[in-house]
Amino acid sequence: MTIRRFLFIYLGLVLIALITGYWLLCLILLALPILPLLVHQWRRHYIIKPLFHQLQQSMPKISTTEREALEAGTVGWDGQLFTGKPDWQQLLSNNQHALSAEERAFIDGPVNELCAQLDDWQISQYQHDLPPAIWAQLKQQGFFGLIIPEYYGGLDFSPLAHSHIVMKIASRSITAAVTVMVPNSLGPAELLLHYGTQQQKDQYLPRLANGDEIPCFALTGPEAGSDASNLPDTGIVCQHEVDGEKIIGILLNWEKRYITLGPVATLLGLAFHLYDPDHLIGDQHDIGITLALIPTDTPGITIGRRHSPMGMAFQNGPNWGKDVFIPLDYIIGGVEQAGKGWRMLMESLAAGRSISLPALSTGAAKMACQTTSAYARIREQFHQPISHFEGIADIIGRMAGLCYMSDATRTVTAQAVCSGEKPAVLSAIAKYQLTETMRQLVNDAMDIHGGKGISLGPNNLLARIYQAIPISITVEGANILTRNLIIFGQGSVRAHPYLNQEIACFDLADNEQAVTEFDRLVTAHSKYTLSNFGRCFIYAITKGYFSKAPESILKRYYQQLNHLSAALAVTTDFSLMTLGGSLKRKESLSARLGDVLSQLYLASCTLRYFEHNQADDDAIFAQWAVSNAIFNAQTALLSFTDNLPNRVLGRLLRLIIFPLGQRYKKPDDKLTHALSAKVTEPSDERNRLIDGIFQPSDANEPLYKLERAFKLCSAAAPIEKRLKQAHSQLSEEAVQNGLITGQEYQLVKQAREARRQVIEVDHFTAELTEDGL
Numbered sequence: 001m002t003i004r005r006f007l008f009i010y011l012g013l014v015l016i017a018l019i020t021g022y023w024l025l026c027l028i029l030l031a032l033p034i035l036p037l038l039v040h041q042w043r044r045h046y047i048i049k050p051l052f053h054q055l056q057q058s059m060p061k062i063s064t065t066e067r068e069a070l071e072a073g074t075v076g077w078d079g080q081l082f083t084g085k086p087d088w089q090q091l092l093s094n095n096q097h098a099l100s101a102e103e104r105a106f107i108d109g110p111v112n113e114l115c116a117q118l119d120d121w122q123i124s125q126y127q128h129d130l131p132p133a134i135w136a137q138l139k140q141q142g143f144f145g146l147i148i149p150e151y152y153g154g155l156d157f158s159p160l161a162h163s164h165i166v167m168k169i170a171s172r173s174i175t176a177a178v179t180v181m182v183p184n185s186l187g188p189a190e191l192l193l194h195y196g197t198q199q200q201k202d203q204y205l206p207r208l209a210n211g212d213e214i215p216c217f218a219l220t221g222p223e224a225g226s227d228a229s230n231l232p233d234t235g236i237v238c239q240h241e242v243d244g245e246k247i248i249g250i251l252l253n254w255e256k257r258y259i260t261l262g263p264v265a266t267l268l269g270l271a272f273h274l275y276d277p278d279h280l281i282g283d284q285h286d287i288g289i290t291l292a293l294i295p296t297d298t299p300g301i302t303i304g305r306r307h308s309p310m311g312m313a314f315q316n317g318p319n320w321g322k323d324v325f326i327p328l329d330y331i332i333g334g335v336e337q338a339g340k341g342w343r344m345l346m347e348s349l350a351a352g353r354s355i356s357l358p359a360l361s362t363g364a365a366k367m368a369c370q371t372t373s374a375y376a377r378i379r380e381q382f383h384q385p386i387s388h389f390e391g392i393a394d395i396i397g398r399m400a401g402l403c404y405m406s407d408a409t410r411t412v413t414a415q416a417v418c419s420g421e422k423p424a425v426l427s428a429i430a431k432y433q434l435t436e437t438m439r440q441l442v443n444d445a446m447d448i449h450g451g452k453g454i455s456l457g458p459n460n461l462l463a464r465i466y467q468a469i470p471i472s473i474t475v476e477g478a479n480i481l482t483r484n485l486i487i488f489g490q491g492s493v494r495a496h497p498y499l500n501q502e503i504a505c506f507d508l509a510d511n512e513q514a515v516t517e518f519d520r521l522v523t524a525h526s527k528y529t530l531s532n533f534g535r536c537f538i539y540a541i542t543k544g545y546f547s548k549a550p551e552s553i554l555k556r557y558y559q560q561l562n563h564l565s566a567a568l569a570v571t572t573d574f575s576l577m578t579l580g581g582s583l584k585r586k587e588s589l590s591a592r593l594g595d596v597l598s599q600l601y602l603a604s605c606t607l608r609y610f611e612h613n614q615a616d617d618d619a620i621f622a623q624w625a626v627s628n629a630i631f632n633a634q635t636a637l638l639s640f641t642d643n644l645p646n647r648v649l650g651r652l653l654r655l656i657i658f659p660l661g662q663r664y665k666k667p668d669d670k671l672t673h674a675l676s677a678k679v680t681e682p683s684d685e686r687n688r689l690i691d692g693i694f695q696p697s698d699a700n701e702p703l704y705k706l707e708r709a710f711k712l713c714s715a716a717a718p719i720e721k722r723l724k725q726a727h728s729q730l731s732e733e734a735v736q737n738g739l740i741t742g743q744e745y746q747l748v749k750q751a752r753e754a755r756r757q758v759i760e761v762d763h764f765t766a767e768l769t770e771d772g773l
């Protein structure tokens, strides 16, 4: 009998025992293969050693760049989620960062002033760039030096403050937000701070902080997009004569595109592959990816024309260099850091990815929520506000729940960076999930605005955000790649309590020592796996009822997440056991496990955010967001079991993680409509939900007019109702008859006028000029 056949019969018996309820027999059958494993020598010789050698040979080879990407950054809450029994106290007590008084003053002062001056319609439609006065303001007030220490003239703000600043600007102008975001994200300043020589820091950081240098960072080229480590741009170490003197330097040739701020940059951060054929700086020929800082006026550099990314007006374009000679000290960190560029990029990616796009996406999400909840209340069709229709309430409720979740994830992820974490996997989740959530929310907002959202013009508050969505989806790791390859691929290796260490054993030089270490790890891993199998099965039946969770009005959600965390741990081990290294190539499967991890993280952030904010009235938002994430995680797990190549194993896994079938439901209509009701009337909950985005104080601003009309219409609603019930018009007669007071007459009149103003859309001349606007 083949092993395969034996295994099927064995698993079949286990299954029959399980289905027919012979639990004891099932346990005995499960325990049988374990017994010999308990004998130490036997196990080491007959099981561990052959297993070790087989795995060592079959493991897919990991390239240096892949390894560097895998090992970059830190593991935080993702590690807990993989344990199968997350320590919630740790989540709730860690990283308690808040804005300092100075940061708060900057956000309420210079950031508000900047936002007030931004006219996004003019910028994107006509100027195609930020006006010179705005560029000057950005430089003078330190917007380009948010992350640079005070010692070098920067503002030295925390990642949380940085996130708030980008969020607020994004709600006003995506062009301005990207312009501020890029110098403070992965680029020259960030790289210099971590790897630069003292001389490089002294030379560049003060000039970057005050905007004398405009930086850009160029990695992507025509042939190197998502697979950026495979870049064809070269640097050759060679001797060159400069002013009659022979010096060792690098001869560069490159072609880059899509480089943000590239067209106006004075300082180019460049990634290229370095070779040293004459061994002038060491004995290696192929040194590897290297990063350098190069003034853009260096001979041989061409700064190309501009791209037009979805009509946004931020500066973005190609550049290339032909035989550009640079001295060795242009390498970031000097010769010592030559060849370590990929590691540097991967290590630095996490901080920027945790902040920039999550902040921009949340700004857009809040803007979508604010405008849509107000507009739906103001806009009347079929003689009532459209917010009263269930179809609209379904969508607005969902928008509110997702917006709350976005803000929670943005905040909690930025707080982790404040504590010194460089969340490799969690930043990828935040980037992917929040940009996708923004896409959903902005699409929803457009649907509810109907023609008002479609008609471009200065009064359209959504169209530019809508246009910009694909940019956020594509940059900093395109979303399909991030979902399919990065989140679980990197998460399982980095955050799994044993896997990474087990893989590391295969690289140990001493084979005996490697087998001993492997044995120790596999034994611990097996205990962990078995306890998760048991825990998961029991939690699945009870929906985690008896599991440990913080005392909270949301306690049951923590317990349900305990079940799903155990299910993720079990499913991970199960799939590693059955699919091994091939899981890496099975992107559709690994993406689903990435979704489970993502949803558990989103739910965790929401719970922590809710507990910290101490606003019990917001519980419905948290409930909606967490139960939605729980449902999504369950869907991903079930769909994973449905698509395992071996159907029998898929069913077996399903029996362990969901023996009673689906356990969790989508947020129900009642809850969704309750959220919608909260935000389509003025309320503290709504104010908190949209807190942090720019609120203009100029009465001519479209957003100001919208909010004013929203409040007036809401206040006038009971009077309108009285008039309607009395079949009366708004008239002097109604006042004289005592149906309404004079004040009420004025209120309704104002509300109707304000409403009328808001529902207007822009129109242009036949040539689409603004004459008469």
Ligand SMILES: Cc1cc2nc3c(=O)[nH]c(=O)nc-3n(C[C@H](O)[C@H](O)[C@H](O)COP(=O)(O)OP(=O)(O)OC[C@H]3O[C@@H](n4cnc5c(N)ncnc54)[C@H](O)[C@@H]3O)c2cc1C
Pocket (backbone or CB within 6 Å): 216, 217, 218, 219, 220, 224, 225, 226, 227, 257, 258, 259, 260, 261, 309, 316, 471, 474, 475, 476, 477, 478, 479, 480, 481, 482, 484, 485, 587
């Ligand atoms: C507006 C804008 C600004 C930018 N700014 C900069 C900058 O300042 N500096 C810089 O260096 N770069 C910048 N970029 C480049 C950006 O990082 C790349 O666009 C991005 O890495 C994707 O590369 P690509 O566009 O060539 O897409 P491709 O790599 O061609 O990808 C196409 C599609 O294939 C998917 N895909 C690729 N591989 C896989 C896989 N293994 N599994 C599943 N799906 C996969 C991707 O997710 C994507 O959906 C910018 C881009 C834009 C559009």
